[in-house]
Amino acid sequence: MKKYPIVSIMIVTVLTLSLLITGCQGGKNPIGDKVVQADTTDVDKNKQDEGSNQLSEEEIRKIELEKKIEERKALEEQRKQELGKFYVPLLPLEDEREIEKTEAKGLFVTGNVAGMTVDKANVEIYAEYSKALNNNDSTKISELKGKVDKLNKFEKILGIAVATEINSLVIDVKDDDGLMTYKSEIQIVEEVEANKSARIKDIKALMDLLKEYDIYPIARIVTFKDKNFASHRTDHAIQLKAGGVWRDNKGVAWVNPFDKFVWDYNIAIAKEAVLNGFKEIQFDYIRFPDNAKSYNPITEFPGREGRAKDEAVEDFLEYAKKELEPYKVNLAADVFGVITKSWDDRPEDIGQTWRKMAKSIDYMCPMIYPSHYGPGWYGYAVPDQEPYGVLSGALKEAIERNASLENPPIIRPWIQGFTAPWIKGHIKYNPKEIREQIIAGKELGINEYLVWNASNTYDPLAYFPLEAENNIVTPDKRQDKEKDLIGRTPDSVLKDYLNSEKNKVYSKMYLLTPVKDRPYSYEEFKNIVEALNLKLIKFEVKEYSLIDDNNAEIKVSYEYSSKTEEKELKAINEDHIWKLVKENSIWKVKRPEIKLTHAEEESSN
Structure with a gap:
């Protein structure tokens, strides 16, 4: 605002000089032929003053920062109003983190154990002992x-991480009882008394300790199994049709x-976990209760509005994913091991379908505990x-499921670290x-894993790679390029596809x-296949030729009918040529057009 008087003086000065130099209308000097030299001292001074008002880069940055701070204050006030008791601040302005990716090899840690006092000298003792x-x-x-x-x-546990390949810890943030393992500042958490059993007394100190040991911290949030929240807010629990919870x-x-x-509620806890230093949010019990047949007839879910559980x-x-995007954090989901095989949440009916969950997360974590499979599984x-x-069997299925997505998440299995x-x-x-x-995972190119042991008792010898593992031929090192990631050749895949068509196993197709080459929606895909009204009578897959590492052609004889x-x-x-392509390292079938003619014409030919 101070510039305005300076500009006015300059304008008056310039006009006066113009009149003195050019004279009146006749072009003559009104005071004679003598030319008067104007004094420009004030003009130069004004120019200098104006130059001195220009801001340095540091001052500009300071003003911009102050503006951002004011804008952030206003935004946080707005968010407080919108989010109410679920309010959690955004990352600080100075926090310019990027999403950190780690090839995680991790152990599960309860809040009780993570809250234990640590003597760094003892950590070194156990690291030395492990070696x-x-x-x-x-x-x-x-x-x-x-x-x-x-x-x-x-x-x-920290000693194992120092000595072995373990580089990550999955730490309870909200546990199986719905209780926080450290004190939360979120209003709704306080209201439902989820802070009453905080075992980690200083979460910031814990995060600093993990950072010192270069350990990737993963926050486990038990999501829909939450007896604490359900007992405090009964209207948000699964309801009995007869009344009650x-x-x-x-x-x-639940x-x-x-x-x-x-x-x-759960997303607010996840946001706060990021602010406290966790690099990844892992939603566990992200499902409905099992044994659905027993409770489906007697329960109701307000807000369901006809939707399927998945x-x-x-x-x-x-x-x-949308809510946590500003927090620059990885998302993971723990799922039942059996969903590598089941389709569209059947018969489990617990709300877990691989392709529907996978599109919104960075890591899919199937719990492939051999003890949890009944007789006959995988033979x-x-x-x-x-x-x-x-x-090996479950991961091959998981890889095939994952490859059906345009942007698949990373598969990181939970493995069994306990005796049953x-x-x-x-x-x-x-x-x-x-x-x-x-090793089963490594052979399939899956180098990440998490080990579950509820008592947090781990033997360090399990986490030193064996010398024999140096001889593992991982998928990227295979010489037989005709095989895909799970070891199948083009002809075996096409046989699988055609057998699936013959037996109407549309999910496999x-x-x-x-x-x-297909819609994302399975139901839409199924409707398209059924609308073709084709019945595969018989087929024979003949020899195939590899065009390159990712393309193959196969001769097929077949008979279709349509009535x-x-x-x-x-x-x-x-000898119809069918083409196959590798997509996400898995062979896929590019179905050709099947030309139909009248049955009489075929028989006459």
Whole structure:
């Protein structure tokens, strides 16, 4: 504003000079022929003053920062009004983090264990002890044994991370009872008394400690199994049609996964976890209760509005992704191991469908515990006895499911780190059995894993790679390029596709069709296939030729028929060329046009 008087003086001065130089209308000097030289001292001074008012880059940056701070204050006030009791601040302006990706090899840690006091000297002792075990150094083992026996579980876990390939910890933030493991500042958390059992007394100190040891922290949030929230806000729990809150066979109430109030509660906790230093949010129990047949007839879910259960989970994850986007954090979901095989949440009916969940997350974490599979799975009478075989079978299915997505998440399985004595014929899970599960993943190009042990008791020997693992031929090192990521050749995939068509297993056809050659919606895809009104009578897959690493051609003979009330059409072909492409490292079938003619014409030919 101070410039305005200076500009006025300059204008008057310039006009005066103009009159003095040019004279009046006749062009003559009114005071004679003598030319008067104007004094420009004031003009130069004004120019200097104007120049001195120009801001330095540092001053400009300061003004811009002050403006951003004011804008942020206004935004946070607006968010407080909109979010109310779910309010959590955004990341600080000075926090310019990028999303951090880590090839996680992690262990599960409860709030009780993560809250234990840590002596860094003890961490180093256990790291040294772990290395001695791996090197079979009996002298060092004997020397350290007495000290090791006095260490707490968290010191041992950190020691394992220092000594082995473990680089991540999955830490309870909201546990299986719905209680926070550290004190939350969120209003709704206080209201439902979820802070009453905070075991981690200083979450910032814990995060600093993990950073010091270069450990990637993952926040486990038990989502829809939350008896604390369900008991404090009964109207947001799963309801009995007869009135009251439904409880499972252990007497635990669950919250309603269709309820946006419940979504906002869990997402607020996730936001705060990021502010406290977690790099990844992992939603566990992101499902409805199991044993659905027993409770479906007697329960109701306010807000369902005719939606299937897997739509509730799908919608929640889409919403969580949107809400957490400003927080620059990875998202993960824990899912039942069986959904690598089941389709559209059947028969489980717990709300988990791979393709619907996968599109909104960065990591899909199937819980592939061999002890959790019944007789006959993957051809084993007692799957618990086959850690390698179960992991290999389930991960191949997971890879095929994942490849059906345009932007698939990373598969990071939970593996069994415990012995299951309740299983008839069970085996003890020692480092060998744990390592076999890890190797099964590595052979399929899956190098990430998380180990579940509810008691947080871990043997460090399980997490030292074996020398024999150097000889594993990972998919990227295979010489036989005709095989896809799960070891299938083009002809075997086409046989699988055509058998699926013949037997009307449309889900398998969906998986083996390139993403851009079909709609995203499975129901729409199924309707399109059925509308073709084609019946595959017989087929023979003949020799194939590899065009390059990602394209193949195969000769096929087949017979199709198509019947209507008016006529019958047929398609008979002896050497029709079918094309296959590798998509997401999996062979897919590019279905050609099947030309039908009248049955009489075919028979005459």
